[in-house]
Amino acid sequence: MDTPRIVIEEQRLDANIEAMAAMARKAGVALRPHIKSHKLPQIAHKQLAAGACGITVAKLGEAEVMAEHGIKDIFIANEMMGPEKFARLHALARTVKLAVGVDSLEGAKALAESIRAQGSRMQRILDVLIEVDSGLRRCGVEPGKEVVRLAKDISKLQNLRLRGIFTHAGHSYGAADRTELEKIARAEGKVMVESAYDLRREGIEVEVVSVGATPTVAISAFVPGVTEIRPGNYVFYDAMQLALGVIPSIEYCSLRVHSTVISHPAPNRWVLDAGSKALSLDKGAHGHSGVEGHGIIIGQPQLRLVRLSEEHGVAEGESSLKVGDVVEIVPNHACTVVNLFDEVEVWHGAEREVWAVAARGKNR
Template sequence: MPSSIDTIDTPALIVDVDRLEGNIARWAAFAREAGVKLRPHGKTHKCVEIARRQVSAGAVGLTLAKIGEAEVMARAGVRDIFLAYEVIGGPKLPRLISLAREIRLRVGVDSADGAGALARAAQGAGITLDVLIEVDTGLGRCGVRPGEALAALAQDVARLAGLRIAGIFTYRGYRSDLEAAGREEGEVMVREADRLRRAGIEIEEVSVGSTPTGRSAGRVGGVTEIRPGTYVFNDAMQVRWGSATPEECALVVLARVISRPSRDVAVLDAGSKALTAEHGPYSSRGESHGVIRGYPDCQIDRLWEEHGRVQLTTEARRLRVGDLVEIIPSHVCPTVNLAERLVCVRQGRVVETWAVAARAQVQ
């Protein structure tokens, strides 16, 4: 195994393990102080070694989206998983049932049709499946709206043999003014949980949050669980939103300069197959596909599959063919999904390599 970063082949994902462990510890401490359960979303890392560190630090288990991800994590010893996702489609159900027999598994629902199919599968297998109803608190993705729609679906699900309503969950995601957005997300969910309880439906879990809103939503009394994912690594997007600092970014894409076609342009060996095509307003020059450490104003302005073009600042003109750069990716979760392994470093020395064991598990 190469021992220093400059001997690593590129492009590669490099994880600073001290920073990673710092992020894991900080959020675990927050959850303990706030008195909420921490159930990190494993889609960010898809990596068994990181899941184990999260659970050792106090996480109750994992949140995941796909059955394939849950199968990988269950095999690795994670015994408590919430699929915060609508599991729809006949071919998925036998896998869901066998997982539910093996570990503590809970699943998201947001429709009577979806819940009905789960109920029939559970009943047929002679088990009771725990479900959480998804509430749309403003993202406009899955979930039923608070109020009448939620109450009606909860009554429908409560009548289904084979299912037990374990609670409600939401994913609000980013909104400007994170403090107020998270508080509102938590308050809406606690209010809805109380309304359902008054209607005779038992609601144990009120599950909220994300890296941007998890801290403020988690402080709302009555919220029982938060599900941040990106916090383990953070990325350019979280730094831009103010939910992480550059020093809390624990993963970079290591790339090499492969061409210097002109004074102000460098071309890297990391394109959309290493960085994803995601971009955002991370450079003072405009949209960029990430932030180059040490040269934050350079703009990665265009990606091809194998090439990333950088518009250089004056001080970055010193970059030469063969030089290494570290890129904080725009959005770390899909970036990790592209890689087979994470190269782990401590104080600049390579210490381990971890497989991205649950990558590409889209089913």
């Protein structure tokens, strides 16, 4: 029972997976969950068993690991660039149904040229989805005209097939309140459906209109014309989702970091063996995330995790904790925490299993 370690409550995990799958069925959209949140083939297979049509990844390395573990339909929701990446991409495309994001003509041309340059006698086609910026201001072309322009350019490139369009309303994590969150979620669906309309009006086929962020899917999935959702974090949830009001209570959080009190050097200070290398310093990348401290210590309402150094977590407040006690922490952002551990423990009642985080560290 060594610490710090990640413990996943399997019944809660399964319930979260099933609830999202049920919501997708109700909305009549395909579910293509983003596996960067867990990086675990075991969880990806649970998601597929619950009805997911395939998976989303952020990195080619994640896709390779998932393909090695038998996953056959993968969307890399990211822009790829560079000869090393292209070579790996083409190798992967020979083994799984693959699609990749594009948001520039330069990127699309480089991708198409790399396929052509393979010199294979068989002409090969790679599916692409245009990334649309629905407000995050990260990657993505502006909705409407810019999407149409890029789609027309792509249609002239022989080795690419435009499957559709996608967006990620990650700016929802910075929503100040429920009203703003709902507004972002509705807009996420609306700009995508309108862009798909613009494309079809120009005679361009759009099979997939894909949206997705855990805070927004409950609304954007129901915007008529959206065909696919790509939530990731929902398998675990975390303190950020709780602060945003995405989940009604902490009970929905299936992932916890167990940590031991290693020091109690002052009456109102307890030091845990989980620091930034176990909990991450993530408080949300998009401004206001509503979290206080560096995670929630279960059953310790008067205790706040005020500071993290690499291997120490400093909690201040009031508590009867003693040196040697083990606490459970719901992290601020579960996705960044999983990537810090080699393995997770999965608890199902009295049964315990250890799963290697197979796609951990796959940053390329």
